[in-house]
Amino acid sequence: MAATFLITGATGLIGFHVLLTVLAAGYQVRYVVRSEEKAQTVSSNPAIERLAPGDRLAPIIIADFTVADAFDTAIQGVTHVIHCASPVPAPSADPRTEVCEPTIKMSANILNAALKTPSVQRVVLTSSIVANLGVIPPQRFVSASTRAVLPPMPNVYKNVFEAYLLGKVVEMRNTDDFVKTKKPHFSVSYVPGYIYGRNELMIGEAEAMKTRNSSNNLLMLALTGGKLPFPVHNGFAHMDDVGELYLRVALLDAQKAKEEKLPQDFGIATKMFSYVKAAYPKAVKERIFKKGHLSIFPTFYDSDAAKKVLGREFKSF
Numbered sequence: 001m002a003a004t005f006l007i008t009g010a011t012g013l014i015g016f017h018v019l020l021t022v023l024a025a026g027y028q029v030r031y032v033v034r035s036e037e038k039a040q041t042v043s044s045n046p047a048i049e050r051l052a053p054g055d056r057l058a059p060i061i062i063a064d065f066t067v068a069d070a071f072d073t074a075i076q077g078v079t080h081v082i083h084c085a086s087p088v089p090a091p092s093a094d095p096r097t098e099v100c101e102p103t104i105k106m107s108a109n110i111l112n113a114a115l116k117t118p119s120v121q122r123v124v125l126t127s128s129i130v131a132n133l134g135v136i137p138p139q140r141f142v143s144a145s146t147r148a149v150l151p152p153m154p155n156v157y158k159n160v161f162e163a164y165l166l167g168k169v170v171e172m173r174n175t176d177d178f179v180k181t182k183k184p185h186f187s188v189s190y191v192p193g194y195i196y197g198r199n200e201l202m203i204g205e206a207e208a209m210k211t212r213n214s215s216n217n218l219l220m221l222a223l224t225g226g227k228l229p230f231p232v233h234n235g236f237a238h239m240d241d242v243g244e245l246y247l248r249v250a251l252l253d254a255q256k257a258k259e260e261k262l263p264q265d266f267g268i269a270t271k272m273f274s275y276v277k278a279a280y281p282k283a284v285k286e287r288i289f290k291k292g293h294l295s296i297f298p299t300f301y302d303s304d305a306a307k308k309v310l311g312r313e314f315k316s317f
Contacts, residue, residue, distance in 0.1 A: 002028065002079075003027050003028070003079045003080055003251070004027070004028040004029075004030070004077060004078050004079050004080070004119075005022050005027050005028065005029045005030070005078070005079075005080045005081070005082060005250070006029075006030050006031075006032065006060075006071075006074060006075055006078040006080070006081045006082070007019050007022065007029060007030070007031045007032070007081075007082045007084065008031075008032045008065065008082070008083045008084055008085035008106075008110070009032075009083070009084030009085030009086065009126070010031035010032070010033055010042050010084075011033055011038045011041055011042060011201065012084060012085065012086075012088075012214055013195060013197075013199050013201075013213065013214035013215060013216060013239070014084045014126060014193075014195055014214070014239075014242060015031075015082075015084030015085065016042070016045075016199075016200060016201055017197070017198075017199075017200070017239050017240075017242065017243045018082055018084055018242075018243050018246045018247070019031055019042070019048075020047055020048070020051070020200070020243065021243035021244060021246065021247050022082070022246075022247055022250075023048070023051050023053050023056065023057060024051060025247060026056075027056070028056050029053070029056060029057050029058070030058050030059070030060050030074060030078065031057070031058075031059055031060065032059075032060045032061075032062055032065070032071070032074055032085070033059055033060070033061060033062075034061070034062065034063055034064070034065075035061065035063070036061060039059035039061065041201070042059065043057070043059065045200060045201065045203075046200075046203075047200040060074040062074060065085055065102070065105075065106045065109065066101070066102050066105040066106055066109070067109075068109065068112075069109070069112075069113070070109050070113075071109055071110055071113035072113050072116060074113075075113045075114060075117045075120065076117060076119075077117075077119050078117065078119060078120060079119055079120065079121050079122075080120075080121060080122050080123075080124075080250045080251070081110060081114060081120060081122070081123040081124065082124045082126075082246055082250055083106070083107060083110045083123065083124065083125045083126060084126045084246075085106055085126075086103055086106070086126055087099045087102050087103055087164070087167075088164075088214055088215070088217075089159075089160035089161050089163065089164035090160065090217075091159075091160060091229050093160050095157035095159065095160050095162065095163030096157060096163060099160050099163040099164050099167060100157070100163040100164070100166055100167035100170075101167070102167075103164070103167030103168060103170075103171050104167055104170050104171050104174065107125055107171050107174070107175060108174060108178075110123065110125070111123065111175065111178050111182075111184070111188070114184065114186055115182060115184055115185075118185065120185070120186045121186050121187070122186055122187050122188075122189070122250055122251075122252075123186055123187070123188045123189075124188075124189050124190075124191055124246060124249050124250045125171075125175060125188065125189070125190050125191075126190075126191060126192075127144075127168055127171070127172055127190040127191065127192040127265075127267075128164075128165075128168045128192050128193070128194065129192045129193065129194050129233060129235060129267055129269050129299065129301055130148075130164070130165045130168055130169075130194075130233070131147075131148060131165075131168035131169050131171070131172045131190075131192060132144060132145075132146040132147070132148060132192060132267060132301070133146075133148060133233070133297070133299065133301075134148030134149055134165075134169070135148075135151055135162075135165060137233065137297045137298065137299060137300075138300070139298070139300065140300055141300040141301065141302045142300065142301060142302065143263070143265075143267055143301065143302040143303070143304075143305065144190060144191075144192050144263065144265035144266050144267030144303075144305065144306075145263045145264065145265055147169075147172065147173065147176070148169050150166075150169050150170065150173060151166075153166060153170075154166075159229065159230055161229075161230040172190060175188060175190070187254050187264075188264070189249050189252075189264055189265055189266065190264070190265040190266075190267075191242070191245055191246055191249055191265070191266055191267070191268070191306075192265070192267040192268070192269075193237035193242055193267065193268040193269060194215065194232075194233055194235055194236050194237060194269055195214075195215050195236070195237050195239060195242055196215060196216055196219050196236050196237070196238070196239070196317075197216070197238055197239025197240065197242075198239055199213055199214070199216055199239075210224065210226075218232055218294075221292055221294075222291075222292040222294045223276060223289050223290075223291075223292065224288075224289065224290065224292065225287075225290040225291070225292050226292045226293070227292060227293040227294070228292070228293065228294040228295070231294070231295040231296055231297050232294060232295075232296055232297070233269070233296065233297045233299040234296040234297065234298060234299050235269030235270060235299035235301050236269060236270065236317065237268040237269055237270070237314070238270075238314060238315040238316075238317070240315055241268060241306075241310065241314050241315055242268060244310060245266060245268055245306055245309060245310060248309050248310065249266050249309060252309065260308075262305055262308065262309070263305050266305050266306045266309055267301060267302075267303055267305075267306060268303050268306045268314065269299060269301040269303055270303065270314045270316075270317075275317050276289055277289075
């Protein structure tokens with residue numbers, strides 16, 4: 001059976017790049033969006049048009065991903081699922097109803113839909129390195145296989161980042177329980193990362209680079225003199241590496257992975273270093289780029305399994 005991919009989050013930073021990567025590799029793709037307008041945003045994008053996918057690309061409209069059975073129809077006949085849709089911890093979002101709860105519900109709905117669909121061979125879920133590191137990152141190396149200790153769930157969240165972190169920790173633990181208890185006919189993997197990189201969806205409006213650019217928002221804020229509302233980790237993943245990793249993990253043969261003693265999950269993070277001043281001296285001189293205020297969590301993250309799957313070192317910042 002020819003591989004057919006279902007991809008969620010196609011209007012987001014990660015999901016759109018994964019969509020491009022899978023299409024460029026020649027596969028049939030269904031992408032899930034919440035409206036016809038968002039479907040048009042994807043299909044009319046110049047990066048999509050350059051690939052000329054024709055009938056290999058089809059939109060699926062689902063207004064609310066958190067509704068039970070939301071994906072049951074969309075997943076029929078699909079062989080591989082890549083779930084990239086996830087709430088972004090925007091400062092204006094309600095921590096509980098717009099960040100934590102949707103994170104948990106969406107992945108559960110994907111897994112339950114796959115369980116009812118015999119054609120599904122593999123499900124790849126998007127996590128974050130915060131789900132491995134926990135509330136207070138440990139002063140030791142962790143990997144995508146590490147599970148953070150889940151603290152008591154608060155009645156009131158301190159901020160959206162706490163809600164995001166706890167949602168990702170619960171999501172990962174619930175998925176582990178799902179695999180253990182349901183014993184699905186498909187394999188499940190997580191790809192955690194902290195993503196920065198080129199966003200093909202940002203067209204024609206420079207200000208959007210700082211306000212509608214997903215995790216890049218934090219990067220742009222730090223580069224343009226702003227102050228980040230919460231600490232970030234000093235590890236990142238390059239967009240190109242992430243797109244390729246998702247595809248390779250999705251197509252990973254379970255038996256080969258077992259023989260090579262590869263883990264179930266494949267995290268990706270490498271260190272940042274000072275680069276902007278050397279790369280863009282004119283922009284720095286003109287104060288287009290200026291050092292912002294940010295505090296960081298030191299991150300000790302083992303990404304060797306991801307490098308093995310990619311067959312190379314990660315791209316530098």
